[in-house]
Amino acid sequence: xxxxxxxxxxxxxxxxxxxxxxxxxxxxxxxxxxxxxxxxxxxxxxxxxxxxxxxxxxxxxxxxxxxxxxxxxxxxxxxxxxxxxxxxxxxxxxxxxxxxxxxxxxxxxxxxxxxxxxxxxxxxxxxxxxxxxxxxxxxxxxxxxxxxxxxxxxxxxxxxxxxxxxxxxxxxxxxxxxxxxxxxxxxxxxxxxxxxxxxxxxxxxxxxxxxxxxxxxxxxxxxxxxxxxxxxxxxxxxxxxxxxxxxxxxxxxxxxxxxxxxxxxxxxxxxxxxxxxxxxxxxxxxx
Amino acid sequence: xxxxxxxxxxxxxxxxxxxxxxxxxxxxxxxxxxxxxxxxxxxxxxxxxxxxxxxxxxxxxxxxxxxxxxxxxxxxxxxxxxxxxxxxxxxxxxxxxxxxxxxxxxxxxxxxxxxxxxxxxxxxxxxxxxxxxxxxxxxxxxxxxxxxxxxxxxxxxxxxxxxxxxxxxxxxxxxxxxxxxxxxxxxxxxxxxxxxxxxxxxxxxxxxxxxxxxxxxxxxxxxxxxxxxxxxxxxxxxxxxxxxxxxxxxxxxxxxxxxxxxxxxxxxxxxxxxxxxxxxxxxxxxxxxxxxxxxxxxxxxxxxxxxxxxxxxxxxxxxxxxxxxxxxxxxxxxxxxxxxxxxxxxxxxxxxxxxxxxxxxxxxxxxxxxxxxxxxxxxxxxxxxxxxxxxxxxxxxxxxxxxxxxxxxxxxxxxxxxxxxxxxxxxxxxxxxxxxxxxxxxxxxx
Numbered sequence: 001x002x003x004x005x006x007x008x009x010x011x012x013x014x015x016x017x018x019x020x021x022x023x024x025x026x027x028x029x030x031x032x033x034x035x036x037x038x039x040x041x042x043x044x045x046x047x048x049x050x051x052x053x054x055x056x057x058x059x060x061x062x063x064x065x066x067x068x069x070x071x072x073x074x075x076x077x078x079x080x081x082x083x084x085x086x087x088x089x090x091x092x093x094x095x096x097x098x099x100x101x102x103x104x105x106x107x108x109x110x111x112x113x114x115x116x117x118x119x120x121x122x123x124x125x126x127x128x129x130x131x132x133x134x135x136x137x138x139x140x141x142x143x144x145x146x147x148x149x150x151x152x153x154x155x156x157x158x159x160x161x162x163x164x165x166x167x168x169x170x171x172x173x174x175x176x177x178x179x180x181x182x183x184x185x186x187x188x189x190x191x192x193x194x195x196x197x198x199x200x201x202x203x204x205x206x207x208x209x210x211x212x213x214x215x216x217x218x219x220x221x222x223x224x225x226x227x228x229x230x231x232x233x234x235x236x237x238x239x240x241x242x243x244x245x246x247x248x249x250x251x252x253x254x255x256x257x258x259x260x261x262x263x264x265x266x267x268x269x270x271x272x273x274x275x276x277x278x279x280x281x282x283x284x285x286x287x
Numbered sequence: 288x289x290x291x292x293x294x295x296x297x298x299x300x301x302x303x304x305x306x307x308x309x310x311x312x313x314x315x316x317x318x319x320x321x322x323x324x325x326x327x328x329x330x331x332x333x334x335x336x337x338x339x340x341x342x343x344x345x346x347x348x349x350x351x352x353x354x355x356x357x358x359x360x361x362x363x364x365x366x367x368x369x370x371x372x373x374x375x376x377x378x379x380x381x382x383x384x385x386x387x388x389x390x391x392x393x394x395x396x397x398x399x400x401x402x403x404x405x406x407x408x409x410x411x412x413x414x415x416x417x418x419x420x421x422x423x424x425x426x427x428x429x430x431x432x433x434x435x436x437x438x439x440x441x442x443x444x445x446x447x448x449x450x451x452x453x454x455x456x457x458x459x460x461x462x463x464x465x466x467x468x469x470x471x472x473x474x475x476x477x478x479x480x481x482x483x484x485x486x487x488x489x490x491x492x493x494x495x496x497x498x499x500x501x502x503x504x505x506x507x508x509x510x511x512x513x514x515x516x517x518x519x520x521x522x523x524x525x526x527x528x529x530x531x532x533x534x535x536x537x538x539x540x541x542x543x544x545x546x547x548x549x550x551x552x553x554x555x556x557x558x559x560x561x562x563x564x565x566x567x568x569x570x571x572x573x574x575x576x577x578x579x580x581x582x583x584x585x586x587x588x589x590x591x592x593x594x595x596x597x598x599x600x601x602x603x604x605x606x607x608x609x610x611x612x613x614x615x616x617x618x619x620x621x622x623x624x625x626x627x628x629x630x631x632x633x634x635x636x637x638x639x640x641x642x643x644x645x646x647x648x649x650x651x652x653x654x655x656x657x658x659x660x661x662x663x664x665x666x667x668x669x670x671x672x673x674x675x676x677x678x679x680x681x682x683x684x685x686x687x688x689x690x691x692x693x694x695x696x697x698x699x700x701x702x703x704x705x706x707x708x709x710x711x712x713x714x715x716x717x718x719x720x721x722x723x724x725x726x727x728x729x730x731x732x733x
Contacts, residue, residue, distance in 0.1 A: 047587035052568040131382055138386040217375075221382045224335075226369050237370040240342040243396075244506050244697055246563050248583035250342025 035262070042066070042256035046249040065256035069238070074260060076227055077234040082264070083146060084219070084230055085212035088153035092208050093201055095154060100163025101189050105170065115164065118157050126217060134221050144228040149219055153212050159204045166200040167193065202275035210265045235261045331363045332625050337380070337393035339373035343582040347644035354639075355632055366629055377403070380615065384408045389615035391626040395445050397433040397609035398683025404439045405687055405733070410614040410623065411442035419627040421446065421634065429680065430649035433609050436685045437528060438733055445611035446630050448637055449646030451577045452607040452679035453510065453695075454671040455597075459590045461486045461496075461572040472594035479573075479597045483554035486572035494556040499548055500571025503557030504706045505697035508545050510606055511575070512705060513694025516541035517681045518600030523692050524684050524730055531726035535719050537600075542708050542715045544599070549709075557709070577608065578646050578672040581664050593671035596678075606695055607679035610646065638662070647673040688729035700725055 008014060036056065041049055042065055044058040102108075103115050137148045170193060178192050194201075219230040226234075238257040240250025340348045352368050359365060369390070371379050376393070380403070383389045389408065403409040412434075416423060423431060423443075430447035455472070462469045465485035473479035483498030501507050513523075521537035524530065532538065548555040559565045566574040567589055575596060584591060596605040612630050614623060633640075638656065641648035642663035648654050654673070660666050684692035691700040704721050707713025713721075 046583070050564045050567040050583075050587065052570075131385060134382055135386050138388055143386070143388060220371075220375055221379060224369070224383070224388055236372040236375075237339075237341065237345075239372060239374075242339060242341050242344075242373045242579075244695055245577060245579045247342035247344065247579050248563050248567060249586050250583075253342070 038255050038262075039259050041252055042259045044252050046252050049251045050248055065252045066260075068253050069257045069260060072234065073227060073229075074231070074234065074257075077229050077231040078260075078264075080146075080149070080228060081213055081231040084149040084153070085209050087146070087150045088212045089205055089209040091150070091154040092156045092159050092212075093204050096156060096159025096204060096208075097163045097194055097197060097201065098189065099160045100165075101167050101193055103160065104164045104167035105175070105193070106185070115160075118160055122157055130217065130221060133218075137222060143222055144224045148222045149228075149230065152218060153215065156208055156211070159208055162200050162204045162207075163197065166197055170196070199275055202272055206268060206272050206275075209268060213265050231261050331365060332622075334364065334366045334392070334622075334626050334629050335390040336366050336368045337371045337376070337390040338368055339371055339376045339394055341373070344579065344645050345370065347640060351633060351636070351640055351644075354636065355629065358632070364625060364629065380408060381406075384616055387618050389617065391617065391622055392612050392614045392630055395611055395613040396683070397430075397445060397447070397611060398685045398689055399693075400444060400613060401436055401438065401685050401687045401689050403613070404436045404442075404444045408616055409444045410616055411440065411444060412446060412614060412627070413443050415614070415623055415627040416443065416446065416631075418624065419631045421627070421631045425652050426649045427651065427676070429676075430609060433682050434611060438686060445609075445613045446634055447609055447611045447649035448634065449610045449641050449644070450607055450649055450676050450679070451579065451610070451646040452596075452672055452675045453514065453575045453577055453605050454593050454595060454675045455573045455575045456566065456580065456584070456591050456593050456668070457482075457574075458486075458566070458569060458572045459592055460569070469592065472592075473573075473597045474595075475597050476599035479599065480552055480554065483548075483573060484552065487554045489553065492553070494553055494558075496569070497556050497559065497565075497571040498554035498573060500559070500562055500566050500574035501545075501548060501555035501557070502559050502562050504709055505702060506695060507562050508709050509697070509702045509705050510695045511548075512538075512541050512545050514575075514596065514604065514606050514681060515544050515599050517604050518598065518602050520601060523694075523726065524686075528684070528686060528730055531730050532719070532723040535723060538722075539715050539719055542705070542718065546708070575605075578669065581645075581668055581672075585664050585668060592667045593669070595671050595675050603678045604681050605675060605679045606681045607676065608695065609649070609682065647676045684730075686730060687733055691729050692726060 008017075040056060040058055043061045043063070044055070045060060045062050045064070048055065048058060048060065099118075103111060103118075133152055134143075137143055137145075142148045174192055174196075175188055178188050183191065214232055215230075216232050216236070220233045220236075223229050223233065235257040238250070238254040240247045240254055336352065338345070338348055349368070352366050356365050371393075380389060380393065384406075395403075395409070400409055404411075426447055427450075430450060431443065434443045434445045434447055435441050436444055457469075457472060459469055462482075465482075467482060467485055473482045479499075485498070486496070487494060487498035488496035501511070516538045517523075519537035519540050520534045521541065522533035525533050549557055559570060562571070562574065562576075563580065563583070565571050566576075567584060567587060596603075612633065614626055614630070617623065634650065637648060637650065638653050638659070641653060642659065644663075648659070653659060659673075660670070663669060681694070683689050686692075690696070693699060694701065696702050701722065704713070704718050704725075708715055708718045
């Protein structure tokens with residue numbers, strides 16, 4: 001057993017890791033299985049989808065499902081989604097950081113009440129406000145436009161919350177030094193605070209980008225043109241289930257469409273996962 | 288008034304210009320070659336259409352729209368289609384109508400649009416159809432009757448496009464294995480149980496292959512109850528839509544009939560969750576379902592045929608669903624006429640839709656065509672869905688709370704109430720009382 005202890009010590013592990021790691025791996029595999037099944041089905045022939053034996057890997061592979069999906073303006077939908085998610089995320093993170101900084105670092109009457117109102121707004125379901133909002137966008141002639149897709153998404157309380165938590169622990173010495181150099185509130189925020197808030201900015205970006213990328217109800221209602229659809233709205237039409245009826249020949253095409261939909265947010269998470277975890281833990285731990 | 292511009296397609300027109308364009312388009316459809324081609328091409332009308340059709344149905348419907356556009360490319364009328372997921376279709380239509388952005392026409396299911404008719408989101412079509420020259424006499428009587436909403440002036444709110452009845456699909460490998468004659472499928476309750484028993488496989492007391500494909504809850508037992516109950520003389524609502532649950536004893540008998548499939552005859556198992564997959568993979572032998580399954584099963588080369596639903600009770604009936612096209616309210620009523628002309632064209636040319644697409648045609652002239660039986664999937668699998676329409680009379684209850692009445696649902700009030708019966712947690716009497724109370728309240732509401 002000595003070699004084991006030596007190995008553990010070298011790798012900075014303890015005995016509990018032997019229990020935790022297999023459980024973690026098992027949970028990760030369970031989470032990954034539907035994704036694997038989705039990708040696998042997307043390469044199957046429609047006739048091979050409903051089989052008695054589970055085929056994790058297709059016995060024969062086809063790209064026809066992807067070809068069928070790309071007969072629709074999927075690239076345009078993807079570009080729309082990218083523009084919408086990127087612009088909304090940028091504005092949301094910027095305004096969230098400003099609001100979070102003000103709520104954490106600036107003293108003004110009703111500061112806590114304002115934050116409570118922000119949090120309380122989370123309890124209002126989107127469905128309640130969606131028709132008046134739609135009416136407003138139609139009235140100003142912005143239906144089926146990028147403005148309509150982006151503007152309602154920029155006010156996200158989560159972004160405010162994550163930045164407020166970060167700025168609560170922000171060292172006041174930095175601010176004091178800047179103030180002594182004559183920095184005003186905008187300079188303090190843009191030149192001192194914001195550049196140091198990289199981790200929460202990335203965490204908020206990943207989460208808000210994913211939320212925007214997957215947002216469905218609003219883009220569904222506000223677009224009246226195939227060319228202005230976002231990817232989730234376009235892809236939803238591939239579902240082979242209509243009411244209580246299922247057309248089994250449509251599963252493989254639907255899986256190809258959903259695979260295409262999931263790739264961007266998955267890639268974003270893979271590239272930025274380190275910052276994502278760091279940002280989340282910084283937001284949740286009070287030092 | 289006349290100077291108010293209206294945006295159609297890419298052109299801004301005033302009302303007079305729009306009327307001219309609509310009139311020209313209508314005339315060109317009614318009498319090709321009569322109107323001046325140049326004038327029509329200069330004022331194109333773009334008719335907005337929403338569809339929720341998916342998979343192979345979606346592909347055939349897209350072809351229908353493409354055919355229309357091809358046939359009208361020089362006539363100044365084009366259909367612009369947007370596919371909207373079925374689950375969100377009504378939400379989007381309601382939101383669009385509230386903001387004046389509703390499409391000109393879209394897909395609907397007969398009997399399920401009472402709310403839209405009540406709120407004037409859909410438009411009554413009797414006069415428009417007559418003006419457009421759509422021959423309603425060419426439609427089957429029940430398809431036209433199913434398009435009406437008796438509580439809303441008994442007007443037609445949809446032009447029927449297809450009829451989809453529930454009929455049994457039978458696995459022919461199982462038939463052969465059980466030594467049954469595929470040419471003589473079950474015709475009544477007794478022969479149905481005989482066939483089901485012969486094809487059922489068990490391990491001890493456990494059914495491992497259902498003679499009659501059933502699920503433990505959801506759509507399949509609910510719709511089976513609904514059909515059998517109506518065959519035994521039950522009616523969900525009286526003909527005048529005033530009294531709920533006519534002859535509740537028949538309904539109770541039907542509940543018992545379904546329970547007996549599991550517990551007495553042991554020809555079905557509650558263990559199946561995905562009925563489509565189970566039948567497709569040979570876990571069930573007789574599966575009553577609709578024509579939307581054909582392309583999938585034919586594609587996977589399942590050896591099956593379709594038969595007529597057996598007559599289990601005194602009345603030979605089965606469930607049907609009717610798809611059709613409905614027109615939505617427009618601020619500019621001049622659009623209705625051109626839209627109705629387009630719908631007429633799609634109906635007149637629905638041969639492709641009801642052969643390669645789905646269901647049976649509601650148009651007599653199409654059913655009478657000699658090539659109707661030879662186009663699309665083979666008549667062995669398609670025929671019963673066409674012939675079976677003669678007794679498919681169990682449809683939707685056309686009231687605002689109609690979704691509570693539908694027997695083809697896995698999650699509505701009815702299915703949830705009956706779920707207690709199938710699992711043994713609610714007695715048949717209690718379930719019947721609950722259903723009767725709720726349905727009466729639903730009918731009273733309008």
